[in-house]
Amino acid sequence: MKKGPDKVESLISERRVKLHVFEPSQRIVWTVVGKGKEHWLDPDAEFCSCPGYYFGKLSGKKSCYHLESVLLAKKENKFEKIVFSDEEYVDFLASLISDL
Numbered sequence: 229m230k231k232g233p234d235k236v237e238s239l240i241s242e243r244r245v246k247l248h249v250f251e252p253s254q255r256i257v258w259t260v261v262g263k264g265k266e267h268w269l270d271p272d273a274e275f276c277s278c279p280g281y282y283f284g285k286l287s288g289k290k291s292c293y294h295l296e297s298v299l300l301a302k303k304e305n306k307f308e309k310i311v312f313s314d315e316e317y318v319d320f321l322a323s324l325i326s327d328l
């Protein structure tokens with residue numbers, strides 16, 4: 229499978245990297261919208277919910293292009309920020325997990 233900066237850059241330029249902020253707690257959830265699926269990421273823990281990350285981890289890789297996209301989007305401040313209320317947090321996570 230092809231992996232490189234072009235894939236990362238298109239995710240960013242297509243605004244597929246999203247930061248969900250829950251208020252007032254300021255809890256955050258990062259997602260990257262891939263092909264028909266939204267992946268859940270934790271850039272601080274270097275975690276992505278995609279199968280590529282999971283299987284890459286097993287073979288000793290540390291990252292996937294979603295994770296690289298979030299790190300780059302963060303650095304360049306190029307992501308979609310969406311604000312939710314804390315009451316929506318549980319439903320949001322539930323829908324994200326059911327999508328995995």
Ligand SMILES: [Zn+2]
Binds near residue numbers: 277294
């Ligand atoms: Zn991933």
